[in-house]
Amino acid sequence: MKRLSPAHLIGLFPLGMMSLFFLGPLAFMIVVSFYKRDPLGFYDVAFVWDNYAKFFSSFYYTISMRSVWSSALGAVIVVLLAFPAIYIITDMKRRWQLFWIILLLSLMCLSEVILGFAWLILLSESSGIPKFMGWIGLWQDPHSLSPSFGAMIIGFVTLGFSLVALMFYPQLAQRDRSIEEAALTLGTSPPRVLTRVVLPNYRGAIIGAVVTMFVYFLGVFVMPTMLGRPQDWNMTVIITDKAVGDANMPLGSALSVIMLLFTLLIIGLLMLASRKEHRS
Amino acid sequence: MNSFLKRLFVALIAAGLILPFLIVAGVSINANSNISFPPTELSLQWYTVLFTDKDWLMPIRNSLAIAVVAALVSVSIALAANYVLWRLKSGFGRLVFALGIGPFMLPPIIIAMGASVFWAEIGMYGRIEATIISHGVFFVTLPLVIISRGFATLSDDVVEASRTMGATPWQTFRKVIFPLVLPYIVTGYALVAIISVNEYLISYMVSGFAVETLPIRIFNNVRYGYTPVVASAAMAFALLTVAVLLVLSMITDLLKLLGAPRN
Numbered sequence: 001m002k003r004l005s006p007a008h009l010i011g012l013f014p015l016g017m018m019s020l021f022f023l024g025p026l027a028f029m030i031v032v033s034f035y036k037r038d039p040l041g042f043y044d045v046a047f048v049w050d051n052y053a054k055f056f057s058s059f060y061y062t063i064s065m066r067s068v069w070s071s072a073l074g075a076v077i078v079v080l081l082a083f084p085a086i087y088i089i090t091d092m093k094r095r096w097q098l099f100w101i102i103l104l105l106s107l108m109c110l111s112e113v114i115l116g117f118a119w120l121i122l123l124s125e126s127s128g129i130p131k132f133m134g135w136i137g138l139w140q141d142p143h144s145l146s147p148s149f150g151a152m153i154i155g156f157v158t159l160g161f162s163l164v165a166l167m168f169y170p171q172l173a174q175r176d177r178s179i180e181e182a183a184l185t186l187g188t189s190p191p192r193v194l195t196r197v198v199l200p201n202y203r204g205a206i207i208g209a210v211v212t213m214f215v216y217f218l219g220v221f222v223m224p225t226m227l228g229r230p231q232d233w234n235m236t237v238i239i240t241d242k243a244v245g246d247a248n249m250p251l252g253s254a255l256s257v258i259m260l261l262f263t264l265l266i267i268g269l270l271m272l273a274s275r276k277e278h279r280s
Numbered sequence: 281m282n283s284f285l286k287r288l289f290v291a292l293i294a295a296g297l298i299l300p301f302l303i304v305a306g307v308s309i310n311a312n313s314n315i316s317f318p319p320t321e322l323s324l325q326w327y328t329v330l331f332t333d334k335d336w337l338m339p340i341r342n343s344l345a346i347a348v349v350a351a352l353v354s355v356s357i358a359l360a361a362n363y364v365l366w367r368l369k370s371g372f373g374r375l376v377f378a379l380g381i382g383p384f385m386l387p388p389i390i391i392a393m394g395a396s397v398f399w400a401e402i403g404m405y406g407r408i409e410a411t412i413i414s415h416g417v418f419f420v421t422l423p424l425v426i427i428s429r430g431f432a433t434l435s436d437d438v439v440e441a442s443r444t445m446g447a448t449p450w451q452t453f454r455k456v457i458f459p460l461v462l463p464y465i466v467t468g469y470a471l472v473a474i475i476s477v478n479e480y481l482i483s484y485m486v487s488g489f490a491v492e493t494l495p496i497r498i499f500n501n502v503r504y505g506y507t508p509v510v511a512s513a514a515m516a517f518a519l520l521t522v523a524v525l526l527v528l529s530m531i532t533d534l535l536k537l538l539g540a541p542r543n
Binding site for chain 1: 286289290293294296297298299300301303304307314318353356357358360361363364367368372373375376379380382383385386387388389390391392393394395396397398399400401413414416417418420449471474475477478479480481484485488494495498499502503510511514517518521522525526529534535538539540541
C-alpha cells in the first residue's frame, strides 16, 4: 500500500469536518424525511412516504411555483442592475473602486435582518418614502408600501446585489479593454458594442450569476417574512414554520430534500450547458 | 451610454444601497420612542440601553463568541484544504476543495434544516458549540476561495529555493508559504467573523431560543412589537462591519484580494 504523505494527513482534517458537519447533516435530513412525526416528541423511526406525498397537494404546489417565480424575478433584476454597475465601476479610479468594494462588502456582511429592518422603515408610512412623497406633494394619501410583493423583491435585490457584484468584479476588472476600444474606434455604436462584443463574452458568467442568485433566493427566510405578505411567503418560510413552529421535523426535512433535488437538477443542467458551450 | 448617464446610474445604485442605513441611523438617534424619521429630537439613549440592558448584552456576547471561534474553524479548514490542493494537485485535493464549495451552492434553508436535525439527533440542539461548528463549516467557501488566490500567487521558485536550501516542508510552510498567504487568511477570517455575527437562519434553526444571537433578538423584536433599540443595535453592528472592513483595506490590498489586477 502506498504510504500516506503528510499532505494527505492534513487533508483528512477538512475532509473529515466537511463530511461530518456538511454531508452528515444532509444525509441525516434525508433519513429523517422518511420518519414519522411524533406529536409528543420529535419523530419516530419509520420508513414512510407520507411526508413526500404531502408535497403533491395544491397548497405546496402553489407555494413552490410562487417560490420559483419570486426567486427567478429577483435573480434577473439583481443581475440586470449589478452587471452594468460593476462594468462601469471597474473603469473608475482605484480610489472609487475601493469605496465601492467596501460598500459592497459591508452590504454582503450585513444581516438580512438589518437590511429587512431598514427597508421596513424606509417603506413605512410614518418615516420613509411614502412620508417623503406626501411631503413634497407627489402623493395625496401616502400609506405604507410594505408588506407587499414589491417590498419583498426590493429586499431580495438589496440582499443579492453585493454578492453578484463581487462575483463579476474580478472578471470585469481584468477584462481586455482593447477589443471594446477597437470596436468603438471602428465606428460601432456603444449599444452595439454592448450587445455584440461585451455581453457574448460574459454570457456564461451572467447565466451563472442568475442561477446562483435564483438558488440563493429560494432559501431566503427573513425578507419574505419581514417584507412580504403571507401570500408572498416562499417554501423556506413554510419549511421553517413546519420544522420549528409545528415541530414536524420529518415534513420539514422532506420539503428540504425536494428543494435539494431541485437545486442539484438546476446546477447539473447548468454544468451540462456550459460543457456543451466549451466543446462547441 | 455617455459618461453622465453612467455616473447617474451608479450614483442611483449607491444611493439605493446607502439610503436604508441613513434611515436606520436617523431612527437610532431619535429621542421619540415611536419609530419615525426624520428624528425630531436627538438622543443617544437607545445606545445606552443597548450596551447596558442584559436582554441586549447577552445576545451581543453570544454573537461575538460564536463569530470569533467559527471564523477560526472556517479558516483552518480552508487553509488545510488549500494547502492540500496546492501540494498534491490531485483528485484528493480537488475533492477536498469541491466539498468546501458545496455549502455555497445550496439554498441556506437546506443547510439550516440539515443542521437542525443533525444537532437534535446527537443531542446538541440548543448548544452554542452547535452554532459555532455549523457556522464554521458552512461559511468555509469564502476563505477557501480567498486563500486559494493567495496560493495562486506563490511562485514555485521561492518554494523550490527554500527546499534546495534544506528546509523541511513544515519550515517551508512556516517561513515561506504562511507569511505570503497571511493577508488572504486575515481577510477570510474577518469576513467569516462578520458574516457569522449577522447570520440569522442557521443560528435560529440550530439553537432556536436557547442561544439567542443578535440577529435573532433583532428579528423577534421587529416582529413582535419593536423599540428604537433595534435601530441602535442594527446601527452599532453596521458600523462595526464597516470599521473592520476599513481596517482591512488599510492593512491589505483589498482590490487585489478580490481579484483586481494591480493597477
